Amino acid sequence: MTAVQPKSAATQETFDSLSPATDEVVGTHPVHTAAEVEAAVARAREAAVWWESLGFGGRAQRLQQWKGVLTRRLKQLCQVVRDETGKPIADAQLESVLAIEHISWAAKNARKVLGRKRRSAGLLMSNQAATVEYLPLGVVGVIGPWNYPVFTPLGSIAYALAAGNAVVFKPSEFTPGVGKWLVDAFAEVVPEQPVLQLITGYGATGAALTRAGVDKIAFTGSTATGKKIMAACAETLTPVVIEAGGKDPVLVDADADLEAAADATVWGAFSNSGQTCIGVERVYVHERVHDEFVAKVVEKSQAVRAGSDQDAQYGPVTMPSQLKVIKHHITDALSRGGKALVGGAEAVGDRYAQPTVLVGVPEDAEAVREETFGPTVTIAKVASMDEAVEKANNTRYGLAATVFSKSRGMELARRLRTGMASINAPLSFAGIASLPFGGVGDSGFGRIHGPEGLREFARTKAIARQRFTAPIALTTFDRKEKTDALVAKLITVLHGKR
Template identity: 35%
Template sequence: MTDSHITQDGTGNPVAPEGTRTAADVVTPELITRLTRGVVGSGTAVSHTPFTGEVLASALPESTPEDVATAFENARAAQRAWAATPVRRRAAVLLRFHDLLLSRQPEILDLIQLETGKTRLHAQEEVQGVAIVARHYGRKAPAYLRPKGHLGAVPTLTKVTELRQPRGVVGLIAPWNYPLQLSVGDAIPAFVAGNAVVMKPDTETALSALWARELMVEAGLPAGVWQIVIGDGPVVGPAVVEGADYVSFTGSTRTGREVARAAAARLVGCSLELGGKNAMLVLHDADLDRAVDGAVRGSFASAGQLCISMERLYVHESIADTFLERFAARTKAMRLGTALAYGAEMGSLVSERQLETVTRHVDEAVAKGATVLAGGRPRPDIGPYFYEPTILDGVESPMAVCTEETFGPVVSVYRFGDEDEAIVRANATAYGLNASVWTKDARRGRAIAARLRAGTVNLNESYAAAFGSVASPMGGMGDSGLGRRHGSEGILRFTEPQTVAQQRLMPLGPAFGMTDEKYADFMTRSLRALKALRLR
């Protein structure tokens, strides 16, 4: 890795020095031994770094279904005492974790980069996201979980309290593309709600999750409350679903359907964040410079391996030529690289499989008549899975890139004449995860956002504004999933609501010598009075 350099796309000229650390400097045998202490596994798994394709960790404990069952036993044993811990003490763990994460972020930035191939800035976005989530639930969890009083069947005589009980042990299956954000970031509300977690990270990015677990234990989480199991998805994933009291899954729509069916068969709940074919709408009055920068970030962050990234770009025909000229120039100038340092603008795809998908989508589109405005080729001179950030024009519906999720640094551009047309075309997909609208007229932008079929819509931003606003729910419609992370829904999904109703003075039935007829008449008059008093 030390012989590679950051290059400017299209020129091959070095523009920034390589970081001095190598994979061997960061991922040492001592680190692996430390991070995997207590992980249940009877086999050995191997991970690789996308920067070179070489082995990154060669001694990860691989779990069998029997090992997963043991992890659930350990988690259940630890969960009982954790659930009995006052919620403010559980929340305090999150706030200590927040501080530890920010003070020790260089360690996790190296691991995220080495495991995913993304740039340091995009890795740092994960740190930002997790810190925001930890702070939010560290401050707000007691309010989200506090007992709530409700109007009873008979005012004054019936006292009703809603309690929030932890589900027990949550099975969390995390993907490879955001190994910190989508592992500990999703586990945080489960923990503070009083649950234990059995997590299956992707094997290729398990070190980031293991590092986060070590830091959370240092912050005060009992070690048994967070169990991590490592192994192939088809082997370990079903075992996690089989043992869980609730399942949280982030990944492909195809696998998400399998998870949903398995959870439903056991009558346990699940939340699923799945794929997306997200649309960005650039209206005629958009600030073009801001919109171009937003398109670059939205399309090529983490090399496009982001569920909420932009893959379809709709531009008003009156500004399309000017916008695309600037967008293409900006894209061609992006710096690609492998340095464990700030400076590169885009990193690598994660694997040969992702590279094959991206290459197939682009090559097929070009063969069927699409035009490449920027990029369009792999860059093995930088790393085995690098692909240039790519803009395609002239894409039509028979092309796979038009309707299928590419999950890579590829965006297709389309022109539109009026806003109604753009909205219809943006909604013409089975997915509904994220969208983006660019206009100087905030009022019109909000009106358009309300008509888009997407769980989150960003105005004059691509994805970060909605995703970073963690007091509000985030998730997808349609084939993009079920349930929401963040906000009240993000924590209450990990709880079972329990209603405790106390009846006082008289029963809800004939009393004081009433006949059935007199009781029925009394209740009828009472119900009419309650409606007249506008009680709910």
């Protein structure tokens, strides 16, 4: 079995998963208790021993089979995502395809990244053979988000599994059906042991997972919740990787391809109803091209519409409470002198938020300072790219950024205080499986994806093996004064040059 065994039907508390587009019940799931979560972790502990014993090759084979199941049933998976998030099928497919790529990369590269490697022992310890390897942690708890319920959690799950760990997965209460679909698909290719288990419920279930004795927690969600998880994990010194919010900027230089920059801004700001931690929320544009850029953004934004029909570019706001945040950020910006060139406060309805483009918003407004997580974007004029970098970095967040510049792209990207950046294309780092994903500051710490993502779910093991007895014995009480003198002369020759 892959899911936690529920109580009897008479005593098991349940909750409904609703379509944000219609409020239709699309699934009913158990609310797992702390005791049930602890039992799941105990089962995972045994499963982890078996899973590790398969070795890199055996695990890679199963992960590639899982990838095949997801690929062959892609249409079905996308429909489950649409049912629970309201996003268009095409957007559900995009995140699923990227997740499949990451499963494949993790499976193929785990041995190369985590396997035993030789290290130089140095001259003083030349009689030693030095090796380092990365061993599984054991059981990893993954707490996933609702905005990208396939791509984001699998960025932790796939890499944790490839590293040899068992996983207990708690999806968002808004997308439990997606989590169940993924776990059930894995159980088809790994039926022997509960290597990947599902637990469902509200925040209390996630909190129980942090105290259930796992060896690491991987969390994606708000900064505020991330801090609570860290506090809970601190009680048992359980390590965490936190992927939290962002207030991600776009920089547009005077020599930028304005058509491409405007298109990237509109897509990055409004796709998935703006519910993207690495999405575009702020734009800083060189004064020489500001007006032309804004005109292009306005024109493109006016062609974008939220809805549940086939022609809509994005769907509803998944979490109803977020609508109040989006509207408040817009009204606050307008009250401070900002102007809505597209949309405005009236663009926020009871399910959908239509695109809003704001200009003239002061830097201390909430629409600039706080994560909106909705289909809005602020555009500001700057006199230079130095000013753009300064304003872009003036935030407590530090997740991602995009730079459009023909001559200074790399320079500007490196100066931005973010964990990731893309140049002349939107969010491209997320689709490159070999690149690490994560932020700094209030955007969190630790990395998923790439070699760093594999090592995030492994423990480093260093081993020194004596090959022959050293002519100079240093680690003994029988060491002579002449030995110390010889060592002093040797170290001076090696490292004492001016």
